[in-house]
């Protein structure tokens with residue numbers, strides 16, 4: 464099931480299937496935060512990353528060049544949120560468009576009065592409902608370093624949020640999860656963050672999370688995987704809900720296994 468992955472490489476003048484086994488250490492080195500996960504988890508991440516590359520086409524745009532190590536590093540980060548959920552959570556979309564750097568995006572936004580505005584903005588990533596996931600390679604390279612940022616996880620979180628058709632910060636919850644507990648945790652934290660962002664006070668989450676509940680979920684997911692102790696300290700209830708949703712407890716890796724970049 465490596466057909467697309469091979470096609471992608473073939474399109475760049477290579478004739479053989481990639482010898483990916485040799486490339487894993489370099490790919491993991493691009494995402495130092497992954498050193499916190501156990502050897503067994505990292506092995507499962509590798510397999511999931513290959514499945515991801517077989518299922519999704521990577522499409523360089525605007526003269527972007529993507530090497531094999533970069534492709535594997537992106538796939539590892541995309542695999543991280545679904546490590547215990549499975550790739551089926553990424554159903555309904557087929558490509559990852561890669562720009563060299565931030566890209567211009569034009570879209571419509573409806574304000575509180577119901578007026579539609581044309582917005583023209585620079586983006587590091589974007590996730591279209593039932594469409595591609597779009598990433599800036601410069602921002603991808605800056606993520607996964609343990610500083611709380613990861614644009615791949617951010618955009619993949621939007622994809623998970625969109626599984627039920629709405630991008631509203633409320634992905635479909637698993638059986639046994641309490642929707643009221645989810646809503647209470649996220650709405651309390653969202654209000655708290657919004658108040659602090661408005662007063663320009665220091666915030667645990669990037670203030671961009673105050674834009675909307677959907678952005679809050681995506682930014683909180685970044686911190687959950689990239690600096691989980693900060694999220695757990697700052698918004699414990701949100702951390703607990705994300706642990707139930709992602710079926711992972713990354714903060715435990717940090718405390719049990721003091722390796723990696725921090």
Ligand SMILES: [Zn+2]
Nearest residue numbers: 617621678681
């Ligand atoms: Zn976003």
